[in-house]
Amino acid sequence: MFGPELITHNLLRDYIRELASQDQRIDGRSLHEFRPIEIKEGTFTKAEGEAWLKLGNTQVLVGVKADVGEPFSDTPNKGVLVSNAELLPLASPAFEPGPPNENSIEVARVVDRAIRSADAIDMSSLVITEGKLVYMIFLDMYVLDYDGNLEDALTMASLIALARAEISEVEVNDEGEMIIKESKWKLRLKDIPVNFTFVKIEDKLLLDPVLEEEQVSDAAITLAIDKEGRVCSIQKKHGMFTMEEIIKAANIARSKWPQITDKIMRVI
Amino acid sequence: MFGPELITHNLLRDYIRELASQDQRIDGRSLHEFRPIEIKEGTFTKAEGEAWLKLGNTQVLVGVKADVGEPFSDTPNKGVLVSNAELLPLASPAFEPGPPNENSIEVARVVDRAIRSADAIDMSSLVITEGKLVYMIFLDMYVLDYDGNLEDALTMASLIALARAEISEVEVNDEGEMIIKESKWKLRLKDIPVNFTFVKIEDKLLLDPVLEEEQVSDAAITLAIDKEGRVCSIQKKHGMFTMEEIIKAANIARSKWPQITDKIMRVI
Amino acid sequence: MFGPELITHNLLRDYIRELASQDQRIDGRSLHEFRPIEIKEGTFTKAEGEAWLKLGNTQVLVGVKADVGEPFSDTPNKGVLVSNAELLPLASPAFEPGPPNENSIEVARVVDRAIRSADAIDMSSLVITEGKLVYMIFLDMYVLDYDGNLEDALTMASLIALARAEISEVEVNDEGEMIIKESKWKLRLKDIPVNFTFVKIEDKLLLDPVLEEEQVSDAAITLAIDKEGRVCSIQKKHGMFTMEEIIKAANIARSKWPQITDKIMRVI
């Protein structure tokens, strides 16, 4: 739920909540079913890796760009990953132009945390010269059309864009100058930490909520599952959950992981 | 036309437009005549070159300062020119304090573009040590009193300030240290790309509009002419023009170039 | 007097002013008497030196941190002192979150100026390698509870925090690398320039005003006295004073200096 709260008519609110109590949803899905996931074919950016993903009517475009720079002084043997999300004003009447706000920062950090906590990128493989020169990976997440559940859409698209990224090889010659070579290397993923977002309506958990479900929900939570079935990241958003509900959400997420990962593997 | 639109009484609007239809103007000028141009004598800044110019009641002060720094990595054999305009709040009730806005950015870029597109400054003459050390020229345009047509006033004043600039010579000694010498060199201009601003009222083109003419006009355009009579820069501002009107504006500008250049040459 | 002006009832205003005319104050103090000064025991920060000081109900916490960096190019043989004040929104309903504003900048500069103009810190003792490496001292002043007279409270707390600071010794080895040693050195003060703030109500001068006295006052001034009894810094704030009043304020301040300095010396 973002920015200036979008007004949903009470009628729609009551209708969605009534449906949920009967295990139904406005778009006909079952409670724990994702919307259709589509990855658009084509070249849409100048990034080293990219993915334009549709999750129902939610559309996101993620680009992975690589530069070269110095490592942080406390991690001389690791590359740098910078994650940034832009909630473009063309994606929703509720989004306004301007620097990153609370919502864009949170969603970028939720995606970033899933990737880091699962150790999905081998950060030490990004080192060119220890302590001196490393690859800097910029993960730029662009929200084009917002119909709910940015977290899951952006996480999937980010994983695809990262796995597709082909980055120029770099050499440092004897004079210490950086040479950019013709050859490329692929940024391989060590894990596929998928995020799963649930909203709660009364005592029901709805996976992959659409915008209106987000708006009328009592609570929301996003969980990432790694390839070993472990919960590797959680972000409770608004509202509250019982411990049992959280464990249930983790179990549902775990059971859905192979299906989503399969979709991702097919396009990378 | 800037910022919070200044209210001009309908009566004045009708009067100016009626006059224009009869090839007349509120200050008695003919349609394609500049207001008096005056360059104030004296030292008003700590710049390496400066010009305080009055165009009718419009007053601008331009200062050229030089520093030394690194060239851009993609132009190691060129100096750096930075152009900046400040629409000071004391120049008009319509100007507000704050960082550069749309209007100050546009006017600075219009002046800058005329100078660059005519290649008026020999950028390679600004190199001290190729790829390492170059002169950085800061062209700071200060608007003191705003009575219309900033573009032309700022362009003239900028050309004069640049042509007058005397910059300390710099040497790099064997230890690679920079030595500032007593002697100075002059930044010579290779061209004098003058800007000419027209507003359109019905089917008439008015050169060098005053503030009220800008406000009641249907459209506005600024064209720069170089010493070979070529159009080297254009910025259409509000409204629209036929192709014939644009060609006509270019022809008028071309015919006025010697007169303005003569004024400039006399003071540099 | 800060930010959105706090509304004080006319009754309170009249009462305070009436009392002042009789040489009395709302908290029972005499006109030239400080509120109780208390320095809290304990470790509240990760700073190299700190002081949590209560001046009546005004509470401030000052931390002194040290980093290492390059000196300014025009003072290669001096360290760097950076003074910053934060008027935290939890200290007063009149303070708002955000970057430093006019009030926080002024108060930081008033404290900083007293310290510098009395030469209280030996800036040349902060040099590690002349022109290359110096200690940078960050004086961060945190206002926790605002009941008037921040200047004096922050100055006292700053002097204590500075005098208490123990900073890691640093060596530069033959390879030019910086080595942080286990041993510490103490930042000694060469002077104790105390600030004294007065407000004026009619023809009376009130030392160490509380918030309500600040609000209903006609004028305000802060003076710093050094160990030789010299006025080393002044900041007139709102309103106006006769020359006689200013001289009188300086004399009162001079007479109070030993008492305040004694308090400071006991805790450093």
Added chain:
Amino acid sequence: MVMPLYIEKKPEVLITEEGIRTDGRKPRELRPIRMTVGVLDKADGSAFIEWGGNRILAAVFGPREVHPKHMILPDKALVRARYNMAPFSTPERKRPGPDRRSVELSKVIREALKPAIFAENYPGSVIDIFVEVLRSDAGTRVAGVNAASMALANAGISMRGLVAACAVGRVENFVICDLNHDEDMWGNADMPMAMLMESEEVTLLQIDGPMTESQFKEALELGRDSIRFLYEMQKEALKRPYQVIERSVKGDL
């Protein structure tokens, strides 16, 4: 210090004596263009344009309520435009947020479209135009104007007519249309141009680089011819929302 993994290379010849350009085109030949209207769900109107290597998305919201309120115009709609480049739209990553160039282009694009909008039909409201450059390859502002004009129509905003746009320019003695990256970077003059097609009046015109009197006239005419071609594509795309309309000029306009 961040270094890009990218080196700009200047081609040896920008145009041959026979007028063959670095991408094989002739002077009056356009790159391939695809237009799609109605690509976004939440915007009131939208269009996507693929033009050479450019990928640009435009969307329109409005007429809607004005925030902040002090910007309200009582007698007409406020028209706002924002041109923005994605961080991944350029060879070297671009920092997010407006820079001086994008601030100027936002203004230029707004002034290109405003003459076409019946703003007086929507007093007290705002029409917001967003142009997002996802991939840039020379000519983004004119591509953006074409897309934004279609997005306005797609949003049902009442307009005097469509605005179409194309860049022309000069490389040596050739006046050419639709500059590619090399020509934009190393050519002699660049002239983006837009027209309100009802009256073929110019609503956007900028020049960067000198042109003689006759070159300038030739450029204006070539601009008009190119814009007419774009206009026909726009009309077709608007007739068939959600359908891709694809075309380019082979040989000569």
Added chain:
Amino acid sequence: MVMPLYIEKKPEVLITEEGIRTDGRKPRELRPIRMTVGVLDKADGSAFIEWGGNRILAAVFGPREVHPKHMILPDKALVRARYNMAPFSTPERKRPGPDRRSVELSKVIREALKPAIFAENYPGSVIDIFVEVLRSDAGTRVAGVNAASMALANAGISMRGLVAACAVGRVENFVICDLNHDEDMWGNADMPMAMLMESEEVTLLQIDGPMTESQFKEALELGRDSIRFLYEMQKEALKRPYQVIERSVKGDL
């Protein structure tokens, strides 16, 4: 270029086979905690918490008038929270002003406390919560939630109940509570957690680092147990404003 006078050192062993931690604690042992309520004069409510090496001040203003006006909610109070770290709260001086981490934590803390507040009792007003970290030593967000919850109560805001919070996590195969600096920095998983104590529902939950199904359950339970302990301290501190309430777990919760 500014260099800190500080070097981070990773301990050789984070936890022994017997489950002894770098500060000598057992897995289910809390660091010493002190709570004081009502420490500020001008705020409507305030609390100070000292927890291990953390020193955190929380204050509440409200219900009060909303600025800027367009943020007013007609049917309930607006709740705002700001988490801020003092420049001197960290080993290396922190630049003043919000960064991405503090923006996120401000939101997370607000969402942790909002379910406890009867916002509908204060339509059209704002309740402002400020959390100032004066000294940080792992677990600042949960310490901040505890302090802010007490400050709300101290301000007399009507609440469903107190919110208490504690971090749990994993170091190797041990599920532990109240992570210290080393565990936070080098441990395998970190899970800050808060509960509204009336119903023991979770109002804050984040994880950073993987936990198996059973570890996750164990962590949730240890979190709940720790939070219950904190809650008892909060109640006691609120009964005796201006008095220091001090405690820690020796051995086992």
Added chain:
Amino acid sequence: MVMPLYIEKKPEVLITEEGIRTDGRKPRELRPIRMTVGVLDKADGSAFIEWGGNRILAAVFGPREVHPKHMILPDKALVRARYNMAPFSTPERKRPGPDRRSVELSKVIREALKPAIFAENYPGSVIDIFVEVLRSDAGTRVAGVNAASMALANAGISMRGLVAACAVGRVENFVICDLNHDEDMWGNADMPMAMLMESEEVTLLQIDGPMTESQFKEALELGRDSIRFLYEMQKEALKRPYQVIERSVKGDL
């Protein structure tokens, strides 16, 4: 990294035993001053001051409508002041925009002028004062106060009287007036001062550098004497708008 083409040089002697200063002046001697009133067309009032090497323009707008509205004071005029240094006003180019020094000086100048303005005559409006330093050469704030005071009068704002200003200071044992660049940079104490001339009350007073009790008294008196001189010039300049009024003290005040 940008390096200035400028090196600061400290003079060997700031003042001789006979009291001769680096620019040849005696302790109680002013630099040449020129004042011109009414130099701008669009401002409601304006003045230009040339003082030693300083060139400072001041302008006043108002009473006019307040933006933003929440700053309106119902019972009197809001008075705002902005002190700004041009990028070309200093030996090394100054980045445009406010810094901490200019924020403080804006406040100090506002507080210097406010006591002179009958703000209660203009309830609900704003009086905006702008001080633009075009060329700086020590003493810009006091030069700015003189110019701004004349600009207020030129704008027809009702005032208790003019505010005049001058800096005094100490170099070794000499109390001097109107510090030049060297004295400002390397002297022992600097004391800018302004007075409302109706009552000769002090509306601006700052000190930077120590002065003994007797030096301080001497400085205040020399300040008052200098300010009286400035005041006479202001009155003359205001009598003859658009005329340059020029003067300096040779020998002794």
